[in-house]
Amino acid sequence: MPIQKLDDHVINQIAAGEVVERPASVVKELMENSIDAGATFIEIEIDDGGKELIQITDNGSGIEPGDFALVFERHATSKIQDLNDLQNVLTMGFRGEALASIGSVAQVSILSRINNQQNGLRIVQIATTITDPEPVAMNAGTIVSVEGLFKNVPARYKYLKGAATETRYITEIILQHAAAHPEIHFRLVAANKVKIDYPATADLLSRSLQVLGVKDADLLIPITYNSQDMQIHGYLGKPQTALKNRNKQYAAVNQRPLNLPFVNHAIKDALHTLIPHNLFPIFLLNIEIDPTAVDVNVHPRKLEARFAYQQFVYQKVKAAVAASLEKHVLTAKLEFGSERTMPSSFTRRDHTPLRQPTVNQALAFNESFSKQVMPEISIQPIAQIDNAYIVGIDSEGLVVIDQHAAHERVMYGRIQEARAKYKQESDKMGQQLLTPLEIELDQSEKAILTEFAEATKIIGFEFNLATDPVQLMAVPSPIQKDDLEAVVRGLISDLQETQTSGVNFKDLEMRIERVINYTACRSAIKFGQSLTIEDQKALIAKLDEVESNYTCPHGRPTRIRVTFKDLEKQFGR
Structure with missing residues (x-):
């Protein structure tokens, strides 16, 4: 077959394969045209998930009568004129290919x-036929109707999903743009029912509550950073709002919604242990930056x-989030009348069979905490419940402390402090045992210690794996020397579980972090351990000294609060 120039309609259909993936792609392109036209109201009406009808109505500046002849032409745009404009893009659209692509696969x-x-004026494109503009009575603005999407391309049409699925995709696109443009009123009407109605607001908090689906403003933390180079504004959900997916993560650059994995990582890294590793924070973030420092012309649908x-x-971003977290109280609030008061991953998990503490263990705990001059503490303990929870009181109300999670956070902080000192002073972090502890391990247990040998050594463990039984020679300095075998076996069990879960920790720092987390958990006091009032005060005092003490290293809350106001409400006062 000889080389030949493709017909314009074929070219547009090829381009549509990149620009128009599904009804949500059409909604995105047309909404962005409305935004560029300065609209303050955008209504999206769809039928059958957008497969039968997509209609976008706005109150923007409209199309000049003389420009109608070019609206369906490829690469005809009012957004840029030359290469310099492309390097300084401030508009949502700039390629001039959306309407041409859509018109090739639908009636527009x-x-x-x-x-x-x-x-x-009104103009219609059906396949390759474009009508002449004709006068029409209407309000100022633009109405674009797209009917029968992909009906003329059966191979594409058959891959579209059902109406509910396509509507969900469209909803997500609208939420992304609503998050980036609180100054615009967005409305979605699906099958003659209003699904979204977000009035314009100058208050980013109001839009954040709408888009993130949070009812209580106290559950959101403001994120702010201002410099000559960049501004960051947005809201982050407190740890208890974290989800099992990334559905409520909205980031925009210069009010352009984008998929920015590195921003997601920055926020998750700033939260660190405040949420479990298998949960994801919710947030709405707008980043303002010099447009010449960001290239938005790297993805067919301008998503990256x-x-x-x-x-x-x-x-x-990480620094801004970390700074905001330090300023806000993150204690989880007990919600009355709720089926669930915390994420399911916060449920109690017993790693080892419950054992009553020995006298030596109890004394070791008392020696480490109680034999010190007691500082002022933030929460005054009242009682211990079920040998698991400490009930206390502060100026705001009742506080229930998970004794294991609280002590786990303390141990995590102490091990991290010891490691920091070890780095600075080149001291040995581990404390040598007077007599090596012999531990019977099978081959799989020895293998996991071998795999994590460098990480365990760095935080202070020292094993002689050449002997049988294996000899434990040293342990991290913050750990009490009682019941060390249980600590080691628990650590091995946790590392094995991590390995079988498919999580890959190639990076040494990630391995060290994981070993510290597990060691803190295994060396902490357990559920079932009875604590005196003095023990409870000592634990709270140590917890007060630790930064980010609202969660354990796994992200479970260390405490839950019931305010006096909540109590008065429940008792009808």
């Missing part, structure tokens, strides 16, 4: 009127961007 009609005209200084942006 456009009605538009500018403010100083008495009537608007390339930054000139990505590491700089990562560091600033």
